[in-house]
Amino acid sequence: xxxxxxxxxxxxxxxxxxxxxxxxxxxxxxxxxxxxxxxxxxxxxxxxxxxxxxxxxxxxxxxxxxxxxxxxxxxxxxxxxxxxxxxxxxxxxxxxxxxxxxxxxxxxxxxxxxxxxxxxxxxxxxxxxxxxxxxxxxxxxxxxxxxxxxxxxxxxxxxxxxxxxxxxxxxxxxxxxxxxxxxxxxxxxxxxxxxxxxxxxxxxxxxxxxxxxxxxxxxxxxxxxxxxxxxxxxxxxxxxxxxxxxxxxxxxxxxxxxxxxxxxxxxxxxxxxxxxxxxxxxxxxxxxxxxxxxxxxxxxxxxxxxxxxxxx
Numbered sequence: 001x002x003x004x005x006x007x008x009x010x011x012x013x014x015x016x017x018x019x020x021x022x023x024x025x026x027x028x029x030x031x032x033x034x035x036x037x038x039x040x041x042x043x044x045x046x047x048x049x050x051x052x053x054x055x056x057x058x059x060x061x062x063x064x065x066x067x068x069x070x071x072x073x074x075x076x077x078x079x080x081x082x083x084x085x086x087x088x089x090x091x092x093x094x095x096x097x098x099x100x101x102x103x104x105x106x107x108x109x110x111x112x113x114x115x116x117x118x119x120x121x122x123x124x125x126x127x128x129x130x131x132x133x134x135x136x137x138x139x140x141x142x143x144x145x146x147x148x149x150x151x152x153x154x155x156x157x158x159x160x161x162x163x164x165x166x167x168x169x170x171x172x173x174x175x176x177x178x179x180x181x182x183x184x185x186x187x188x189x190x191x192x193x194x195x196x197x198x199x200x201x202x203x204x205x206x207x208x209x210x211x212x213x214x215x216x217x218x219x220x221x222x223x224x225x226x227x228x229x230x231x232x233x234x235x236x237x238x239x240x241x242x243x244x245x246x247x248x249x250x251x252x253x254x255x256x257x258x259x260x261x262x263x264x265x266x267x268x269x270x271x272x273x274x275x276x277x278x279x280x281x282x283x284x285x286x287x288x289x290x291x292x293x294x295x296x297x298x299x300x301x302x303x304x305x306x307x308x309x310x311x312x
Contacts, residue, residue, distance in 0.1 A: 002052050002082045004298045007044070009057035009072055011065040015089060015270050015287055016056040022291030028053075032068065040068055042075045049080040054124075054294050059092035059111065060249065060272055066092060066111065070118040077119035085297060086120040087290060089271035090219075090247045094129040097136075112136040124293050126271055126286065127218045127246040130170070142293055142303055146246040146269050147174065147216075149284050151181040153267055154214060154244065163187045163211045167229045171217055178216045178244070187213065189229050209237035219247035220268065223254035227261040240264050247271050248281070 007028040008016030020027040029045030053076045057069040069086060076084050096107035108130075115123060116139050123137060126144040134141045165187040166175035172188060179186045187206035213233050220226055220243075230241045241263055248268035255276050258266060268274070269286045296303040 002050050004054070004294070005046075005048055005051045006054045006056065006294070007072065007076075009055065009065065009068045011058045011060060011068070012056070012089065012271070012273050014273060015285075015290075018270075018285060018287035019056055019087070019290045019294070022288050023294055030072070032072075034064075038064075040064065040071050042068070042071045044075060044079055047079075048076060050082045052083045052085070052298055053081040054085045054087050054298075056087040056089070056290075058090040058272055059088055060090050060247075061092065066114075070114060073115070073119040083121045084119050085122045085124060085294075086115055087294065088123060088125045089269075089286070089290065090249075091125045091128055091133070094133050097130045097133055108133045109136040112138075115139075122297065124290065124297065126269075126289070127174075129218055131173075142297065144286075144289055144293055144303075145177070146271075146286055146289075147177050147181065147244075148289055149269065149286050150216075150244040150246070150267055151178050153284050154178075154242070155182055159212050159214070159242075161211050163206065163208060163213050165189055165206075165208075165213050165215045165229065165233065167191070167215055167217050167225050174218065175216050178214065182214070184214070185211075187233075189232065191225070191228075204232060204236050208233055211238055212240045212242070213238045215241060215243040215245075217243070217245045219249050220245045220254060220258075220266070221249045222252045223250070223257040223261075226266070227257045227263065230261050230263045234262055242266065244268075248274055248283075250274075250276065 005028045006020040006025050007030045031043045033041040055072050059066040073084050093107040093111045122140045124142045127146050163185040164175050164179040166172050167189050190203040233241050243266040246269050255278050258280055259278055267282045270283055293303050
């Protein structure tokens, strides 16, 4: 059987180390340099011929993270790796998944094409912004769900009189999965977005009076949507609001908004490195979920038990 080897790019080396440890393999030796003009250079420091290579790299900004992944896969293909799997904890550019106005790119499809062209045989990722992005790939995609970890975290807290809220209509399926796991009611926040990164809460669908609310979403970017939702829920009679969000992008004034809001706690995963801390932010690791997916993929076993999908 070919050997299993795990390598990491520079976007999130801490998560890659934890994944490799959980897999039971040392993190592979790879050398990555950035030249003075900005060009990237990659060299595998050990023989990978005939091996199943798993490359851990999120594609969050800057764009060098995506370019680095493409170059690593190209190098692995040219070094005669038997199979190359791109392990992408956070799949950047997934939000640009449709042509919602004239003369714009569908960047999620572009990135899917680039990954396959660079040499990826399979992709393992978590909580895509839109699950249908899987259909942009012409190679297999294993889509993992952080609710396995975040749902367990809040279930252990034993919250009473709880309702799970989706910050928009598009997140209802994720919120329903949490509500089912926590045996909670479901609430939907109807909003409109006048322009990018600006959200305005319009209406709350469901009963929040006297309840503890858990807002669930795939990512926190500027935290505008989250903080607006918190204020609307509390004004509508909720007693406390927490949040569970997979990807902590936290751009712009996100941390300041979270600290200034009436949000009690937000739990995120380590798919992205948390560069700025806040007393309101807790990090839960998903390394063991990715490690189990890698082991099952390598052993040609089903990983469907890792999927947390609400089929109702």
